[in-house]
Amino acid sequence: MFNFESKNNKVVKVANVASVPQRSPFRYPGGKTWLIPTVRKWLKQSKNELLIEPFAGGGIVSLTAAFESLADKVMMVELDEQVASVWDVIINGDCEWLADKIYGFNLTAESANTAFQKENKTLEDKAFCTILRNRIFHGGILAKGSGLIKSGENGKGLKSRWYPKTLRDRILAINHIKKKLNFQKADGFNILEEEKNNARAVFFIDPPYVKAGRRLYTHYDIDHQRLFALTAELRGKYMLTYDDNEEIRKMIKKYKLDFRLIPMKTTHHVQKNEIIISDNFSWW
Ligand SMILES: C[S@@+](CC[C@H](N)C(=O)[O-])C[C@H]1O[C@@H](n2cnc3c(N)ncnc32)[C@H](O)[C@@H]1O
Numbered sequence: 001m002f003n004f005e006s007k008n009n010k011v012v013k014v015a016n017v018a019s020v021p022q023r024s025p026f027r028y029p030g031g032k033t034w035l036i037p038t039v040r041k042w043l044k045q046s047k048n049e050l051l052i053e054p055f056a057g058g059g060i061v062s063l064t065a066a067f068e069s070l071a072d073k074v075m076m077v078e079l080d081e082q083v084a085s086v087w088d089v090i091i092n093g094d095c096e097w098l099a100d101k102i103y104g105f106n107l108t109a110e111s112a113n114t115a116f117q118k119e120n121k122t123l124e125d126k127a128f129c130t131i132l133r134n135r136i137f138h139g140g141i142l143a144k145g146s147g148l149i150k151s152g153e154n155g156k157g158l159k160s161r162w163y164p165k166t167l168r169d170r171i172l173a174i175n176h177i178k179k180k181l182n183f184q185k186a187d188g189f190n191i192l193e194e195e196k197n198n199a200r201a202v203f204f205i206d207p208p209y210v211k212a213g214r215r216l217y218t219h220y221d222i223d224h225q226r227l228f229a230l231t232a233e234l235r236g237k238y239m240l241t242y243d244d245n246e247e248i249r250k251m252i253k254k255y256k257l258d259f260r261l262i263p264m265k266t267t268h269h270v271q272k273n274e275i276i277i278s279d280n281f282s283w284w
Contacts, residue, residue: 020060023067025086025131025170027140027161028058029216032206034264035241036064038276039204042239043070045283050075050201052236054188057083061204066180067173071202075182077191079219082133082142084185085126091183094124095175099168101128107162109148112136135161139267143218189223192230203238205231210247224248228255231277240277248275260284 020036032039039061043051051071053062056078065071076091078084089098101124105111116129130142136158137146149158174181184191188207195201207213207227213220224247231240232255242248244261252259258281261273 020064021067023063023170023174024058024060025090025167025174026058026083026134028060028134029139029141030206030209030212031058031060032241033060035262035274036060038262039064039239040068040070042278042283043202046202046237048202049073050198051204052191052195052201053077053204053206054191055205055207056087056183057206059087061206062181063174066177071180073180073182075184075191077184077186077188079185079187080142080217081185082126082130082218084183085123086130087183088185089124089127090171090174091178091181093127095171097124098127098131099171099175102131102171103164103168105132105164107132107136107159109158112148112158131167135167139216141216143216143220145215189226189230192227192234195236196230196233197235199235201236203231203234203236203240205238205240207240207242209243210245211243225251228252228257231255232257234279237279238277242275242277244273244275252277 020033022033024031043065048065048071050073051062051065052075053059054077056062056076059076062074062076066074076087078087089095112132115132118125121129133142134140136149138149139146149160192203205227207222207224208217208220210224227240228251231238252275257277259275259277260281262276263271264274265271
C-alpha cells in the first residue's frame with residue numbers, strides 16, 4: 001500500500017490488486033478489478049442483503065461480492081446484447097455447453113470466422129462468440145470498429161489471450177454460486193428507478209464514461225445528468241465511479257454529492273485519477 005495526496009488534499013490510498021482473484025470470463029475494457037480492494041472496504045461497512053450493479057459489464061464487483069459473501073444476493077444488469085448473452089447462459093442457461101465448447105475449441109482465424117458467421121445462433125452460440133471476440137479482439141473491445149489481435153502478446157497471435165481451461169473453470173465456478181446471482185438484460189436506468197426507494201439495496205454504479213465510453217462500448221451514450229439525479233435520490237448506499245473532468249465535477253456540485261479521488265493506472269500505464277462518489281465516506 002502507498003499513500004497519494006491529490007490536488008484537493010483528500011488523501012487516498014491505492015491497494016495492491018494482486019489480492020484480487022480474476023473471476024470474470026471477460027477481460028473487460030474499463031473493468032474495475034483495480035478498484036476491488038476499495039469496493040471490499042465499502043461493502044464491509046455493513047451487512048448487505050442485495051447488491052445491484054446496473055451497468056455490469058464484466059461484472060467483477062458483482063462476482064467478488066457473491067463469492068466473498070459481501071452481499072447475500074446480487075443483481076447484475078447489462079443492456080449490451082453480446083455481453084448479456086454470456087451472463088444469461090452462465091446464470092440462467094446451458095452453462096456446461098458453453099464451458100465445454102470453449103474448452104474443446106481449436107482456435108484459428110478460420111474456426112473463429114466460421115463461428116462468427118454461423119446463422120440462426122442460439123443464445124449459447126451468441127455467448128460463445130462473445131467470449132471469443134472478447135479474447136481475440138484488440139483490448140477485448142466488442143463494439144463496432146474493433147478488430148482481431150494480430151501479433152498478440154509474446155508473438156502468440158490470436159491465442160495470446162485465449163485460456164480455455166481458465167475460462168471453463170471460471171464459468172463453472174460462477175454457475176456454482178448462481179443461486180446468489182440474478183441477471184437481467186435490461187436498461188440500468190429502469191432498474192435504478194424501480195429500486196431507488198429500496199433502502200436495503202446497495203448500488204455499485206460504473207457507467208460508460210463521458211470520454212472513453214464511445215470507443216469501448218456499443219451502448220456508450222447515456223444521460224449522465226439523469227444518472228446523477230437518480231443517484232441523488234437513492235435511499236440505499238451507493239458508490240458511483242467516474243472519470244475526473246469538468247462536466248462531472250459540475251454535476252457533483254449541482255446534486256450536492258460527496259466524492260474522493262483515487263489514482264489508477266490505465267492499460268497504457270498512465271497514472272490518472274478517477275472519482276468515487278458515495279453517500280458516505282466513513283469507510284474510506
Ligand atoms: C464501464 S462498463 C462497466 C464495467 C464493469 N464495472 C467491469 O468491471 O467490468 C459500463 C457498462 O454499461 C453498459 N451499459 C451502457 N448503457 C447501459 C444501460 N442503459 N443499461 C445497462 N447497461 C448499460 C455497457 O455496455 C458497459 O458494459
